[in-house]
Amino acid sequence: MTDKLVRATASNGDIRIIAAITTELVNEGVKLHNCAPTAAAVLGRMLTAGSLMGATLKSEKDALTLQMSGGGEARGVVVTSYADASVKGYIGNPSVDLPANSKGKLDVGGAIGKNGNLVIIRDMGLREPYVGQVPIYTGEIGDDLAYYFTVSEQTPSAVGLGVLVDTDLSVKAAGGFIIQMMPGANELAADLVTYRLQEIPSVTEMITKGMTIEEILNYIFEGMDLKIHDSMIPAYKCDCSREKVERAFISIGQKDLEELYNEGKEEELKCHFCNKAYKFTHEQIGEIIKSVTADK
Ligand SMILES: [Zn+2]
Structure with missing residues (x-):
């Protein structure tokens, strides 16, 4: 197990840091969704970002969702994460594979497109989530x-995210960091971090060299009073269940359910996040309709 997420501060607490190696987590997501290289980089960066941001949630019941849909061939990407740094996600088009960009890198920006928004939804169990x-x-x-x-x-803030896809389509290295300046932070420290981030090799390069997440942070923040506070193991985790899928199925409405029932067919619903299939037989659809009408 090499995946690890750490929370740290530097420069007397002026700088807040969350950083992680997510190679195994990203590999799992990429395999589940059978991603082509560009799609793997898109989904992998989003999963890493989700995991890092999830780790900032206060309660285990909280959920954070990131969505990006910019009109590109990726056809949107969504991830949802939790306070334990677990994350799940999917990409609209897992087959998207574009030529390398001008820097010779997987063209994540091109696949996502720029015609749309980055949406962040924080669900803290209140009536309305924060969007x-x-x-x-x-x-x-x-x-x-x-x-x-x-x-x-x-x-x-500075955010670095990287996914290195191997020739066999497995993910060789993935990871990232979020570095944030607290209010009133020392400007010199901010300048120094900006300078160091320009000088360092990419995150995936350092991970490929075998550096641990602590070593990477020690390298970036050398001489800057780095303090690592705690760590977690980020993981790809889907929490779907038959009950949840059934609820989603019911939400299509009684009229559509009855139509399906009258056609006498069975229905298979797949979880977007893990591709697990849930089957509903003709009889089960009938029972669902009965339970919905009984509720009224
Ligand atoms: Zn699932």
Whole structure:
């Protein structure tokens, strides 16, 4: 097990850091959804971002959802994460595979497109979830999140996300970090971090070299009073159940349910997040209709 997420501070607590290696987690998501290389990078970066942000949630009942849909061939990507840094997600088009971009990298921004929004939904068990959104800035995901934190939450941030896809389509390395300046942070420290982030190799390069997440942070924040506070194991986890799928099935409405029943067919519903199939036989559809009408 190499995946690990850590929460840390630097520069006397002026800088807040969440960073993780997510290679196994991303591999699992990419395999589940049978992703082509560009799709793997899109989904992998989103899963990593979701896991990092999930780790900032206060209660285990809270959920955080990130959505990006920019009109590109990826046809949208969604991830949902929780306070234990677990995450699940899906991409509209897992087959999307574009030529490398001008930097020779998997073209995540091109696959997502720029014609749309980054939407962040924080569900804290209140009547209404908190929804924030910003227009997509580059579609590279890390830049977009940094833009969101800076503009919507007035927290200057740097976000790095990386997924390295191997020739056999497995994920060789994945990980990322969110670095945030607390209000009133020392400007020199902010400048120093900005400078170091420009100088360091990419996250995936450091992970491929075998560096642990602690070593990566020690390297970026050398001499800056880095303090690692705690760690978690991020993981791909789907919490779907027959009950939840049944609830979604019922939500199509009584009229449509009756139509399906009268056609005498059975229905198979797949969980978007893990592709698990749930079958409803003709008789079961009849029972669902009965229970819905009985509720009224
Ligand atoms: Zn599922």
